[in-house]
Amino acid sequence: MKADYHRYLAEFAGGDKKSEHATNAKAAYEGAQSTAERLQPTHPIRLGLALNQSVFLYEVQGDHTDACGLAKKAFDDAIAELDTLDEESYKDSTLIMQLLRDNLTLWTSDENTDQ
Numbered sequence: 001m002k003a004d005y006h007r008y009l010a011e012f013a014g015g016d017k018k019s020e021h022a023t024n025a026k027a028a029y030e031g032a033q034s035t036a037e038r039l040q041p042t043h044p045i046r047l048g049l050a051l052n053q054s055v056f057l058y059e060v061q062g063d064h065t066d067a068c069g070l071a072k073k074a075f076d077d078a079i080a081e082l083d084t085l086d087e088e089s090y091k092d093s094t095l096i097m098q099l100l101r102d103n104l105t106l107w108t109s110d111e112n113t114d115q
Contacts, residue, residue, distance in 0.1 A: 003032055003056070007052070009021040026061070033053065036049050041077035041080070044093050046074070047100070050070055071104050071107075075100045
């Protein structure tokens with residue numbers, strides 16, 4: 001949540017404040033990512049983190065390659081272990097996976113349009 005908070009501030013701030021919030025968001029996302037790696041790739045929290053961090057990379061940092069790479073890896077890792085998904089988190093996980101796929105589709109079509 002801390003990373004998302006700073007991401008939202010970075011999206012609307014300007015100048016030095018934008019840079020400060022982006023730096024704070026990046027550090028918080030990286031810390032959360034190392035913790036989330038202990039969770040199953042299909043866990044909704046891990047998937048949600050990948051979704052939010054990839055949006056941060058794409059929208060705030062302008063790092064389209066890393067954003068797409070992160071989203072694709074999270075999606076592919078979850079697909080590979082979809083059969084291990086418990087019934088309780090199935091709906092949440094598959095919804096977030098769909099959002100990851102939607103972003104990838106949008107971002108790759110944007111890249112193709114720009115070329």
